[in-house]
Amino acid sequence: MSGDHSPDTALALAEKLSAEFAQHAAKTDEAAAFPAGNVQRLRETGLLGLLVPSSYGGMGLGLAELSQVARVLGGGCASTAMIWAMHCQQVATLVRHGDERLLRRVLPRVASGDCLLASITTEAGKGGHxxxxxxxxxxxxxxxxxxxxxxxxxxxxxxxxxxxxxRTRPDSPPSDVSLAFVPREDAEVSFRSGWETLGMRGTASVGLTLRTRVSGEQLVNGPGGFPPVAVATLIPVGHLAWCSVWLGVAQGAFRHVVGLLRDPKVRSARDRSELAAHHLARARLKLDTAAAFLQACLDEYVELDARTSAGEGRFSDVAFQLHINGLKVQVSETAFAVVDELVSIGGLRHGYTRSPGNPLERAFRDLRAASLMYANDRLLVANGQLALLDREIRLPGTAGADGTTAFFARTGRDA
Ligand SMILES: Cc1cc2nc3c(=O)[nH]c(=O)nc-3n(C[C@H](O)[C@H](O)[C@H](O)COP(=O)(O)OP(=O)(O)OC[C@H]3O[C@@H](n4cnc5c(N)ncnc54)[C@H](O)[C@@H]3O)c2cc1C
Incomplete structure (x- = not known):
């Protein structure tokens, strides 16, 4: 593990690992196997601790680096990148909302690579809500x-x-939700169902049944304290991290097709036609616009966070909710559409054929999961209702009625 935790070294490390992961990606997908070797590399190189403050032994880096590293890893192996991105989403939640005792217990383990975190929110009977x-x-x-x-x-x-x-208590309504940190060794965990899916097959997203004791100190933000944690951190960091992975997968596929079109041994007159150029331009435009929206939302979140800390903003701000939900919908659809376009360019031989050397059809299957991973339909229904509340219609970077931008709206403190 390197002692140098600058953004540049983290990025260089991610590029090295991504190239390694790319070599195993086809096998991981074929076998629908958890990429244990890749995750071991994430553990031993310190990348599990990217968001852990240096005072707890981590890299002490932020969301900009999280996004960059997720993109780079996504270009190597979508499943490994998503496992890492979801781990980081949980780490951010702990760092920002866990109490000091819990942090001292958990974060040094995360930083040293001993603690991979997973998320349990989905539940039979309520779906993704x-x-x-x-x-x-x-x-x-x-x-x-x-x-x-x-x-x-x-x-x-x-x-x-x-x-x-x-749910916080047996007599609580379903909206009274708590969030608990549960170490694996403290829970009886039983396997319930396997993960045999079209794509994201290496995420090993299995069904489990758990039985565990939960004490007060394991509850993040106290009993019933989950909703503000979700709005301030779990949702925005999740959307930013997942979108970065999906964008990285699409970018990797795009790079592959550009390589094909530039390779004199592979390219044909058809591949260099105006029609292929037209498709390529469209795919590139989609990538660029998705990347720009991702960056805008990242900037908006970081600035809103600073303003909320200063008592001048709140995460439930309607325009921010619209943007961060819309980001997930837009990037999940766009990344998939980019790869769809690339399959058209590659045709049957270079686009649609299954072979270890062709990442396109795998990217196509992997990215098909993006709109399902927290259903876009749910976010669109929520955003349609929120859009009615945002009378100013504040777009990212535009001024509101009080002369502030969407990034700097004065909205008062969170309740
Ligand atoms: C690769 C991958 C990894 C995942 N990892 C995890 C994980 O680690 N932990 C975890 O807890 N979950 C995980 N999930 C689950 C995921 O986050 C969603 O919760 C889950 O996919 C939703 O399941 P669902 O489509 O069955 O249910 P629902 O969310 O209930 O949606 C089913 C369909 O019903 C419709 N629908 C339902 N309710 C509404 C509504 N109110 N408004 C509009 N439409 C509605 C939508 O059309 C939707 O497509 C993962 C999913 C994927 C794909």
């Missing part, structure tokens, strides 16, 4: 017990700890 919980914490005389079905858990059997949502 993030801000509700069905299984409740129950008292059994000795404390609190949780029995939780978890139908889709990325790296579920390999993770060292979980962040799990749950």
């Amino acid at each position: 993030l801000l509700s919980g069905l299984a409740a914490l129950e008292e059994d005389g000795d404390g609190h017990v949780l029995r939780r079905d978890a139908p889709v858990v990325t790296a579920g059997l390999e993770a060292d700890a979980y962040l799990i949502t749950m």
